[in-house]
Amino acid sequence: xxxxxxxxxxxxxxxxxxxxxxxxxxxxxxxxxxxxxxxxxxxxxxxxxxxxxxxxxxxxxxxxxxxxxxxxxxxxxxxxxxxxxxxxxxxxxxxxxxxxxxxxxxxxxxxxxxxxxxxxxxxxxxxxxxxxxxxxxxxxxxxxxxxxxxxxxxxxxxxxxxxxxxxxxxxxxxxxxxxxxxxxxxxxxxxxxxxxxxxxxxxxxxxxxxxxxxxxxxxxxxxxxxxxxxxxxxxxxxxxxxxxxxxxxxxxxxxxxxxxxxxxxxxxxxxxxxxxxxxxxxxxxxxxxxxxxxxxxxxxxxxxxxxxxxxxxxxxxxxxxxxxxxxxxxxxxxxxxxxxxxxxxxxxxxxxxxxxxxxxxxxxxxxxxxxxxxxxxxxxxxxxxxxxxxxxxxxxxxxxxxxxxxx
Numbered sequence: 001x002x003x004x005x006x007x008x009x010x011x012x013x014x015x016x017x018x019x020x021x022x023x024x025x026x027x028x029x030x031x032x033x034x035x036x037x038x039x040x041x042x043x044x045x046x047x048x049x050x051x052x053x054x055x056x057x058x059x060x061x062x063x064x065x066x067x068x069x070x071x072x073x074x075x076x077x078x079x080x081x082x083x084x085x086x087x088x089x090x091x092x093x094x095x096x097x098x099x100x101x102x103x104x105x106x107x108x109x110x111x112x113x114x115x116x117x118x119x120x121x122x123x124x125x126x127x128x129x130x131x132x133x134x135x136x137x138x139x140x141x142x143x144x145x146x147x148x149x150x151x152x153x154x155x156x157x158x159x160x161x162x163x164x165x166x167x168x169x170x171x172x173x174x175x176x177x178x179x180x181x182x183x184x185x186x187x188x189x190x191x192x193x194x195x196x197x198x199x200x201x202x203x204x205x206x207x208x209x210x211x212x213x214x215x216x217x218x219x220x221x222x223x224x225x226x227x228x229x230x231x232x233x234x235x236x237x238x239x240x241x242x243x244x245x246x247x248x249x250x251x252x253x254x255x256x257x258x259x260x261x262x263x264x265x266x267x268x269x270x271x272x273x274x275x276x277x278x279x280x281x282x283x284x285x286x287x288x289x290x291x292x293x294x295x296x297x298x299x300x301x302x303x304x305x306x307x308x309x310x311x312x313x314x315x316x317x318x319x320x321x322x323x324x325x326x327x328x329x330x331x332x333x334x335x336x337x338x339x340x341x342x343x344x345x346x347x348x349x350x351x352x353x354x355x356x357x358x359x360x361x362x363x364x365x366x367x368x369x370x371x372x373x374x375x376x377x378x379x380x381x382x383x384x385x386x387x388x389x390x391x392x393x394x395x396x397x398x399x400x401x402x403x404x405x406x407x
Contacts, residue, residue, distance in 0.1 A: 023102050023103065023104055024101070024102035024103070025294075025295055025296065026208060026289075026294040026295065026296060026297050026299060026300050027102060027103045027104045027208065027209070027297065028049070028103070028104045028107050028168050028207050028208075028209050028297050029047065029049070029104035029106075029107070030296070030297065031296065031297060033048040033049075033166045033167065033168060034166070034167035034168065034198055035166065035167055035198070036048075036164045036165065036166055036167070037151075037160075037164060037193065037194055037197055038159060038160040038164045040159075040164065047106060048166045048168075049104060049106040049107040049110055049166065049168070049169065050106045052106075052107075052110045052163075052165045052166055052169045053106055053109055053110040053113060055163040055164075055165065056110060056113045056114045056117070056150070056163065056165075057113065058156075059117070059149075059150075059154050059156075059163060060154060060156075060386075061117040061118075061149045061153075061154060061386065062084075062087075062113065062114075062117060064386065064387075064388050065082065065083040065084035065087055065116065065117070065119075066082060066084045066388070067082065067388035067389050067390050067391070068082060068083035068084070068119055068120075068121060068122075068123070068388055068389060069082070069083065069121070069122050069123035069125075069126075069342075069389055080228050080231070080232070081224050081228055083116055083119055083123070086116070086220060086221060086224065087112065087113060087115070087116050089220040089224060090112040090113075090115065090213070090216045090217050090220045091109045091112040091113050091216075093112075093216035093219050093220055093274065093278060094108040094109055094111070094112040094209075094212050094213045094216035095108060095109050096278060097212040097215065097216060097278060097281055097282060097285075097308070098209060098212050100282045101208065101212065101282065101285055101286070101289070101308065103208050103209045103212060104209050107168055107169065107172070107207070107209040107210075108209040108210075108212045108213050108216075109213075110165075110169050110172075111169060111172035111173060111176075111209065111210050111213040112213040112216055112217070114146060114150060114165075114169070114173055115143075115146060115173060115176055115213065115214075115217060116142070116146065117145075117146040117149045117150065118141075118142040118143065118144065118145025118146035118147070118148065118149055118385065119142045119145075119146075119385075120140070120142065120145075120346065120384065120385040120387075121342075121346065121384075121385075121387045121388055121389045121391070121392040122339065122342035122343070122345070122346065122389055122392070123339070124339075125339035125340075125342040125343045125346070126342060126343070126346045126385075126392075127140060127141075127142050128343055129342075129343040129344075129346035129347045129350070130346060130350065130381055130384065130385060132347070133347055133350045133351070133381075134377065134378075134381055137374055137377045137378060137381075138186065138189070138378075139186060140186075140381060140385070141185075141186035141187065143173070143174075143176055143177065143186075143187050144185075144186035144187045144189070144190040145190075145382075145385055146173055147170065147173055147174060147187065147190040147191050148190050148382070149162075149386075150162055150163045150165050150169075150170070150173070151163075151170075151190070151191075151193070151194070153382060153386070167194065167198055167200075168207060168209075168210075170191060170194050170200070171200050171206050171207065171210065172206050172207060172209065172210030172213060173191075174187055174188075174190075174191045174200055174202065174206075175200075175202070175205070175206035175210055176210070176213070176214050176217075177214070178205070178214075178306070179202065179203050179204055179205055179206075180202040180203065181202075181203055183202070188202055201301065204301050204302060205300065205301050205302075205303060205304075205305070205306060205307070206301065207297055207300060207301065208297070208300045208307055208308050211300075211306055211307060211308035211309070212281075212308050215281050215308060215309070215310065218277075218318070219274060219277045219278060219281070220274075222245075222273070222277070222318065222321060222322070222325070223270045223273045223274045223277070224270065225325050225329055226240070226243075226246050226269065226270055226273065226325070227266055227267070227269075227270040228329075229325065229328060229329040230266045230269075231263075231266060232334075234328060234329050234332045234334065234335070235328050235329065237250060237254065237262075237265070239328065240269070241254075243320075243321055243324045244317040244318070244320040244321045244324070245273060245276065245277070245314075245317045245318060245321045246269060246273055246321060249269055249272045249273055249276065250269050252272075253265050253268045253269050253272070256268075277310070277314070277318075280310055280311050280314045281308065281309070281310055283311070284309050284310060284311040284314075285307065285308045285309060288306075288307050288308075288309060289307060292307060294307070341404070345392060345393070345396050345404060346384065346392065348396070348400065349384055349392060349395060349396060349399070350380060350381070350384055352399050352400075353380045353383065353384065354376065354377060354380045357369060357376075359399055360380075360383065364379065364383050367379060368380070
């Protein structure tokens, strides 16, 4: 059964020409948005999803991503990814996938741009530290924190707290890792006001745009962590030859490279990795769309499985590649030593702020004094989670009169 497109679309499956855009009937933009929690008049120059994107880009949390760690601390080298450059790579890949599958590019991009807003300083090390100190108060989850930021912690507008994003964007953030079966999970709790206003059907799949953004996240970090790992000397080319997905590509590049600069070979490997993974997603997703024959975005949500997906062989290989990176990069002694010290910094800062509210900035201290013990603990967590790496290090020097080196 052929896939139905908007009336002005080409036949499904044909490659789009540069700049061509023809959303399918199952794209989010084929139907009116389900709206915003706080009613607003529509923008005369932008679609609801374009407006969401702009609000994310202009948020304080987005700017802070510049100095938040991805894997390597920003001061370890100018060319390593930060949380911001990672986010931009995810957004670019999400748009590519969305364009080829006739989805709403703006929604896919918006979800990609917002998906990591809740990350703490020092990447997953900071997240582990905050989760440990918040264990008796609901824990800490960066996906849930992203939702809390866009729903309440950003304070820019006169009429409401947060960014007042559309239902579709919030759904994509909530289901970034797929359907949510546990209603007591941090993400489910964070998004409860929206779910009570207009059900998010948390146990079902998100829009195709949200699924595309989620896979773009995997594609981006797997390729750039190989790149950064090679440049940092944590992975050798010889070791990479045996890795799934990257190995065959690395061997082909090595055979072609000759006496070329190593940096050129590294870039050639990672760009071919991205092409291979994106091509696999597009091919597999087209097969699934053809089988499902969706007529609305609701058909994607009710499909019972992911519609935008890697093929089974690619999924198996990527699981092996993740295991390789886990051992070679994320658990490398150099990385673990630095992140172990970073965890201690976050833990110590949390203890100091929570015990001595005078150490907080004036506006945070004033809010702290109006809360009960649980509220104070969460406020301390929010303040610390919003810090950049360099701000956290400066605060540690200020509060503990200690010079710390994370190298």
